[in-house]
Amino acid sequence: MVDSISSSCETKDDWAPIELSTWRVFRDKAWVTQKVFEHRLPGSGTDADPYLVEWLPCDVRNPMNFSQRRKWTLAWIGAFTVFGVSFSSSGDTGGILSQMVEWGLSNTLALLPISFFVLGFAIGPVFWAPLSEIYGRQAIFLLTYVTYTVFDAGCIGAQTITQLVVLRFIAGLCGSAQLTNSGGIIADMFSAAERGKAQSVFACAPFMGPVLGPVVGGYLGLPLSWRWIHVLITCLATCLLFAGSIIPETYAPVLLQHRARALSKRTGKVYVTRLDHLQGPKSLPAILKIALARPWVLLFKEPIVLIMSTYMAIFYGTMYMFFGAFPIVFEELRGWSQGVSGLAFFGQTVGMAFALLYMRWENTRYVRIADASPHGRAPAEARLLPCMIAAIATPIGLFLFAWTNGKTMPWILPVIGSGIFGFGNVLLSLGCVNYLIDAYVIYAASVMAATAMLRSVLGATFPLFTATMYNHLGIHWASSIPAFLALICMPFPFIFARYGAAIRSQCEYAAEAQKALDEMLKTSGEGENITDLELIQEEAKLDLDRRTTVKTVHTIAV
Missing domain, CATH: 1.20.1250.20 (MFS general substrate transporter like domains)
Structure with missing residues (x-):
């Protein structure tokens, strides 16, 4: 495969279109050409003032x-x-x-x-x-x-x-x-x-x-x-x-590190990436310390993260609970074979496919809102419409499954109920993920780690008590438990859609993320053009400010 750079760059005068083969892109992480070598970089190439490596235009x-x-x-x-x-x-x-x-x-x-x-x-x-x-x-x-x-x-x-x-x-x-x-x-x-x-x-x-x-x-x-x-x-x-x-x-920071090392080796001068210059030397234990601690801090200090992560985790656990519930409902009660019983899962597959189709329209709607926004970036709460649809659809689907899964009812009804749940499950997950990423911007990676941990823990534990729950409560009431949980969680997307911005302004990490985003919007002008590398660099600046503040306070105290 031979590929060229994005069409938006092909008309730029400062970079002629270059074709790179798949093998070249795979093998060459630094890509140091004469154009890269001659590009003027900030700095003087010394240990005290190294050249700061960054992407060239296009x-x-x-x-x-x-x-x-x-x-x-x-x-x-x-x-x-x-x-x-x-x-x-x-x-x-x-x-x-x-x-x-x-x-x-x-x-x-x-x-x-x-x-x-x-x-x-x-x-x-x-x-x-x-x-x-x-x-x-x-x-x-x-x-x-x-x-x-x-x-x-x-x-x-x-x-x-x-x-x-x-x-x-x-x-x-x-x-x-x-x-x-x-x-x-x-x-x-x-x-x-x-x-x-x-x-x-x-x-x-x-x-x-x-x-x-x-x-x-x-x-x-x-x-x-x-x-x-x-x-x-x-x-x-x-x-x-x-x-x-x-x-x-x-991953842009790693690619730029390869380029910095290649340039340093070629010239004998000191090249570092702008991110490394901001962060300073970083060790694996220090990175793991942040990676292990920050998700838990966000989970328990930020109510939006806790509520939305719990919401997603309940649905994820319910999906895995069905692995124990479907054999009971379709094999034990209806006498289906193991293979035919597995076909009942196609209901969720169809529901998820409809969710994907909906998300294509949803992305168009979001882009329209972003284009109409002052800085070209929609507020985080604009991401919540899929969650609101899911909040209504999933209890309906789960209750339909719960009260039509008896052997006297047509088999298609619980399958339809599970399909509606599958539709809502995907919409909720995509809506919540996009909302949390937009709300926490520079802390999005830690927020995603928190949601993944909670979601997977419930996904691992729900199947283990499914058989016991169905034996003690019966198929109808046991199947209704996740439906009631979905009903309890239903107001949250609507509350955050109405009051989310005010709630975020009172939360430490969310407010800090919004402040960082506002600063970047002032300099970039176009919110949708802010790259992940810029977000990582902004997070590094905040961490540097914190370290400086701590050192200053410590010095004053001494």
């Missing part, structure tokens, strides 16, 4: 300037790598009966491999996200996806439930890197105005995978064995590993 190696074809190719590959991991999270459901027979397990114990795999989703991103800031997206993808594939292959030969649980947990831990890595790749390449469509493609993968896993696993595990499900998962992971291997490095 820089061909800047991922923001990739052509639309290349951007969307990489976005789809990233989405499929996420799909592969999320498919693996639920594919094991088709082998539950086979495992119960082989090892003499209860239903709850047989669900442990699924729960521990999803538990890895809660722990992994906290470490993989900061590591990608040091070593880049590309290195983390290759390391984690290879490891994920190897441990999933190891599940084929597991001889005990303990071995399977351990192997699945490590596979989930490594596979979870794609949940943050692929989303980061999209943020690296697409502007805020473009990101809505790309994000909807990526964000649907973590939901489509889990609902399709039981369908395929049900038919594969029924006539054969649960081990054949892992053969399929391993083959899928291997194919996606080769496909994902063509994804180049896209």
Whole structure:
């Protein structure tokens, strides 16, 4: 594949269009040309005043300037790598009966491999996200996806439930890197105005995978064995590993670090990136300390983060609860086979597909609002319309599923109910994610880590008590519990749509993020053109101001 820089740059006089092959983009992270070498940079090239490396206008190696074809190719590959991991999270459901027979397990114990795999989703991103800031997206993808594939292959030969649980947990831990890595790749390449469509493609993968896993696993595990499900998962992971291997490095700070080192080696002078100059030397323990602490601080100090993260986590847990509920409703009560029972999950798949179609219109609506805004950037609360639709749709779908899932009712009714829930689940997730990113801007990565941890913990625990809950409460009332939880949460999107700006102004991190955004809008003029690199640099400035303030206070105190 040969590609050229974005068409918006081709007419610029300061950069002639250059074609880069896929291999060149993949291999050459620095891309030091004569044009780069001759470009005037701030600084004098000494230790005290180093040259500050930054992107050239319409820089061909800047991922923001990739052509639309290349951007969307990489976005789809990233989405499929996420799909592969999320498919693996639920594919094991088709082998539950086979495992119960082989090892003499209860239903709850047989669900442990699924729960521990999803538990890895809660722990992994906290470490993989900061590591990608040091070593880049590309290195983390290759390391984690290879490891994920190897441990999933190891599940084929597991001889005990303990071995399977351990192997699945490590596979989930490594596979979870794609949940943050692929989303980061999209943020690296697409502007805020473009990101809505790309994000909807990526964000649907973590939901489509889990609902399709039981369908395929049900038919594969029924006539054969649960081990054949892992053969399929391993083959899928291997194919996606080769496909994902063509994804180049896209994280701007890492790319600029490579360029700075290349220029320093070539000239003998001192080159550093503007971000590194602001941050100073950073160690892995220091980065991990922030990565581990800040998500919890945001989760418990910022009410918007806590409420919206809990809202998403309840729906995510409900989706995984259905893995234990559907066999009870459709196999035990209606007498369906395991394979046919898995087909009931197609209801959610159809609902999610409709949500994707809606989000295409939603992105157009948001762009219109942004264009009409003073700085070309819509307020964060403009992202909440999908959440408001989801807040109404999901209780309807869940109550419909709960009170029509008896064997005397037509089977299509609970399937439709689950489809409405699937529609609302995707809308809520996309709406909340976009809202939290726009509301917290420079702290978006930490906010996403907080939501991922809470969501995955509930996704891991909900399946474990599903069978007990259904046995004690019955199918109707047990199915109604998530419906009542959705009903309790229903007012929140409407409250934040009306009072969100006022609430954010009273929250420490949200107010700080808004202040930083306002400063950037004054200098850039166009809000939708603010890049993630500029946001990272603004966060570094705030951290530098904090360190300076602390040192000043300490000096005065002494």
